[in-house]
Amino acid sequence: MPIYTADLIHGDGQPQSGWGLWVEDDQILGAGPLKTLTNALADGASAQPAEVIHFANGLIIPGLVNSHNHSFQSLLKGFCDDEDFFTWRDQALYKYAKTLSREDIYTGALFAFGEMLKAGITTVCDFFYINDQANDNARAVIQAALDVGIRIVMARTMYDWDGAPDRFRESVPQAVENTRQLHAEFKQHPMVHVLPAPHSLHGASVEMILAGAALAESLDTPFHMHIAEGQYERTLIEEKHGKPPVAFLESLGVLNQRLVGIHCVWMDDQEIELMAQRGTGLSYNPSSNLFLGDGITRIREMQAAGVCISLGTDGGCSNNRASIIEEMRMTSLLQKVKFLDSTVTKAADMFAMGTRHGGQNLGLPIGQLKAGFAADFTVVNLNDLSMQPRQNAMNNLVYASQPSAIQAVYVAGQKVFEQGQLLTVPEAEIVRRVQLTTAHWD
């Protein structure tokens, strides 16, 4: 039963010097000044003796939470960059998604998740939609997460738009049954969480969206859905339903505290207010929105309204990096330039988006270092060149740090990355697999 000691950021506040993180199995028992923890131990708070592990020049932070990704898309990196959205969708996404085997899907997930661990991410929400009307492909993604050692939230997609590849599509009863089954299968698993994810207002019918929302209610989980990513999407929904996306979801009765909207780039004032009133969350993916030329989500207004904003990297072929620290930085810089005002964002708020709010939008006790939360944490090397000078570690972490500063990563109390090396699946093995899968692509 270890106590890890170093400087420590337990919530989204400033680093505390000489604190300890007390971990038992996969849970945090407490975080606080080392003396308080050792006194608690002396008082018999635990029957086991404590082993103190000190990270010299270390800063322990909550494991970073990636609240939106499509892992298989990592395999498509570089195949259709700098093209318009529809060319990108048809010539990269749809083209390769049609040919991926289950083994390829597993490889793509290992690749994406391996990169994330190296960037200090301990939980990923994988919005997965190559389902082939069953759950075996989703199981391959889950297996990859378990093999590499990252906590996974499987946003099991419900999709029925007939313009998409057959592999994505299911009838409403099929999607409901398969999602319900997958949820039941992993209900007791400590590292795997399943939630329904009706794809979007264009990828899922109204019946599918209603079924997804009802399923989330009966399973007591959040549900995730892409909302108003591109401008065309907003126009499309307004033409079809006479209302903008969020107002339309409100009229369907599904705008509630279980819903987390992905992107939400094209929003009017009333929709932001509605999201805040209903407790609907936002998973924001700034790099992806920039990469695809979608626009800048109204983060400042949504923050002011009280929307819970978490961060996502999105898929590897629309970002093309897998770092939540990079998304924190991007979120902040975009708002500063949009308002021509460098004071509109603060590093600590960005940090909360990449940690605590991620836990909230995934409905899990993660993203904070406190009793009862999962023992998911990342150790930053305060002696890394990118973290100098040391006075403002929070600011440096968000704005200055490079991946070289990530010293170690623990998920559920297990060390899975240290000193540049994945300790689970060797990086060379992932590289070999990716090269084998993609060698014949053009």
Ligand SMILES: [Zn+2]
């Ligand atoms: Zn997405």
